Amino acid sequence: MKPRDLTDLAFRNLREAILRNALTTLGVAVGVASLVAMLSLGVGLQELASKRLSQSGLFDTIFVTPKNNFRGMGRPQREVETDKPARTLDEDARKEIEKLPNVIEVYPQVRFFTEVRFNNKPFATVVAGMPESSRNSGSFDGMQGNFFSSPTANEAILQIEFAKDLSEQPASLIGQDLVLRYAERQALPANDDSSAPSGEPSGGFSVVPKELRLKIVGIVETEPAAGYGGYGNARLLMPLSTASTLRAAQVNDLRDIVRDNTANKTTYPSLSVRAKSPSQVETLEASIKSMGFAAFSLLDASKSLRTFFSVFDLLLGIFGSLALAVATLGIVNTLVMAILERRREIGVLKALGAADSDVQQLFFVEAGVMGLFGGFFGVLFGWLLGRAITFGTNVYLKRQNLNPIELSSVPWWLVIAAIVFAILVSLAAGLYPASRAAKLNPVDALRYE
């Protein structure tokens, strides 16, 4: 029989016992829905975690430090030593790195320990400069207040715990001023002491206490890239350009002054290099290392995360499949019943010239059609279930004063895979009934009343 005739007959047969076949299809749909809902939660959670982590800037960022930095002390050296001599991480190096392919931006880590005065009370904290690019990275989504009005504004965003230290009602801090007290590094003129041997290092720098008034514009849950860089969590964030102009004394300043004559040159304890995508991080990291710097990225952590979610999805898929397995039994039952009911019809078909394979294919197509519709509606129900779970979760999160999240996600590959899986499972379920129908003896079938 031609495929179109086969499909016509299959649809006709399914329509005739519409209630039973619709219920069987509904069974498949519920099975697929449970599978899709489970996997959509798995995928949603994975996307959520990946989004949070990529927003943190950890996975597309390479942290560059001079070789043999302080922070390397006592820690295992990750990178393979190259023949290149250690270089100073100065402005020239920053520009050189910026020219590497697939680099979006290179910015210094400005992070220093200092004191903040608010309502005439001192608070010790770590201050960090935030590059302008972090405005659109999503890291500040859901924050209270606003991001900095301009890259050079004298404004501050507080980390929530720090804000709670300052005031019992953190939200009321927005719009108020605080005073940042810091140690400014001022370069001393070159040593003109005639007794000094020629070629001696320059005169170093002096440290002068300074103050800067900052307007609090926002409050954020956590600092993006919290703690990475080795100086602890920053609890006060300010625009990177503003932070750079402060020339606040940093951890590496003392090291630089004793090591060489570059005190008058801007050097950085570390630079953050943002790649266009995490996939380019590895090659970029190698290029930077070959320039004579130490470089480190969190790509390995991302890989283990993917492995974890693969196993997680697998487990969710297995639980989701249980309902589909039950639905499969429904298909077998429906088709076996159909054989009993249509026994005489099968006999007539055979008497009229249907081959065993025609009868087998007819039952197969009927099972496949139930799988197709079950799969389609299952995906729809699964998606709705996922939305309902997300809605419920967000209602709960809102009551807890937390930001809403997108808990479930049904990507195209899941839609197609679920429908194909439903069809395959239904065909497998139709295997036994179809072969039983095909083997039916036409003489017995015609005699059947």
Next chain:
Amino acid sequence: MPDAETAIQLDRVSRQYTMGGATIRAVNDVSLSIARNEFLALLGSSGSGKSTLLNLIAGLDRPTSGSIMAQGQNLAELTSIELARYRCNTIGMIFQSFNLLPRMTLEENIELPLRLAEVDRGERPGRVREALERVRLTHRLGHRPTELSGGEQQRVAIARALVNRPKILLADEPTGNLDSTTGEAILSLLRDVQRQLGMTIVMVTHERPLAERYADRLAIMGDGRLLTASEPAREDAR
């Protein structure tokens, strides 16, 4: 060896079943020759083996021993797919209980053998109409079998059997469910069709008077054996 004038040749055909340890010989060593364009009536009491013999000729069942040649094909040598093709293209069958599919309209019922024979869709409506015209039921095209009388249903079954233009028509008690007047009308129709289309008809019946009136020849079975059969009536002898 069957000659060119022979449509069906049965040679020492037997069909036995084993039931609860006992062997039942439903058809026992039957040899019979049926000529082209012959209308043969197969008579016998219930359980005489006539329907079993008809099923063997239809290729719905295979003999335990012996050979059946139909339209030059040795049925014993055909694979199950070839046998299905034989049923589709060479023979047409009608039954006592009509065996129309109640869920389908007359048109769809008659189209069914055309679907199985993979006839082009464009050709089908004409073939269906032609078959219905032959049984004078064109006006009932869109009706369902349950909306028809017994006689009408049997006429639809005849149209369905004819739609693939078979050479042999096998009828299993075609008047068994009909009153005598309608039964006569059906046999008259079969006789007309046989003459117009030049077909061979083998009809199983237990109504001897009707068989004598419409068939060319009678073959009588009893206990699985062929008891009497007169020589085939040749075309030129009729």
